[in-house]
Amino acid sequence: MRLERGDALARLEGHDHAVLGTVHPRRGVDAVPVAYALDPDGYVAVPVDLVKPKAAWRLQRERNLEGDPRATLLAEHWDSRDWSRLWWVRAGLLWQSDAEPDRVAALSAALAARYPQYRHEPFARLIILRVVDVTGWSAQDL
Numbered sequence: 001m002r003l004e005r006g007d008a009l010a011r012l013e014g015h016d017h018a019v020l021g022t023v024h025p026r027r028g029v030d031a032v033p034v035a036y037a038l039d040p041d042g043y044v045a046v047p048v049d050l051v052k053p054k055a056a057w058r059l060q061r062e063r064n065l066e067g068d069p070r071a072t073l074l075a076e077h078w079d080s081r082d083w084s085r086l087w088w089v090r091a092g093l094l095w096q097s098d099a100e101p102d103r104v105a106a107l108s109a110a111l112a113a114r115y116p117q118y119r120h121e122p123f124a125r126l127i128i129l130r131v132v133d134v135t136g137w138s139a140q141d142l
Contacts, residue, residue, distance in 0.1 A: 003136035008089045011075065011136060013038045015089075016114075018075035020046055022064035030064055035118075036073065037110035042131040044073060044093060045107035050122040057124060069095035071129055089136035099128035 003011070012018070020034045034046045048059060065071065076088035104126055111126075112118045 001138055001141065003087070003089065003138055005134055007138075008091075008134045008136035009038070009042070009131070011087060011138075012073070012089045012091060012134070015075040015077070018073045020061060021072040021074065022061045023068040023070060024060070024064050025067055030060060031074075032061060034073075035111070035115055037107050037114055038131075039103070039107055039110065041103075043096070043099070043103060043107065044091070044129045044131060045104070045111060046127040046129070047111055047118065048124045048127065049118065050124055051117050062127060065095040065097075065127065069097070071095060073129075084139045087136065087138035089134065091131045092133040093129035094132050096128040096130055099126075104128060 017033055017035055019031050020036075021029050021031045024030045036047075037045045039045075046061075048054075048057070048062070061071075071093040073091045073093055074088065077086065079085040107126060107128065108121050108123060111123070112121045
């Protein structure tokens, strides 16, 4: 069954991880698993953190967004034993290169509250994106 916008956003907000897809100029879709926070106004923060090792501090997803500001965030629940519990939510996003400092601070605090590893806000920076559309599906109304 197709999810209404509010239900889709609620599932996205309640899920603990998703896959962020950006557009690489040669390869096409670049998809990576991410932690994120969603605010009530429909803005998403994806951290560039100081917790996990990085090959480089300027991530490919950031370079991709500089070339094409569109992105997708996909969250899903899979249960191989009970397909009546399956669902997915896909949010179309637009990168906000000039996000307001107050919004960045609020999303940073939301990430710190959401993930224990981020309680001290160990971020090099946050990638801020705005939800421009959302769709979702569920095998049943949960």
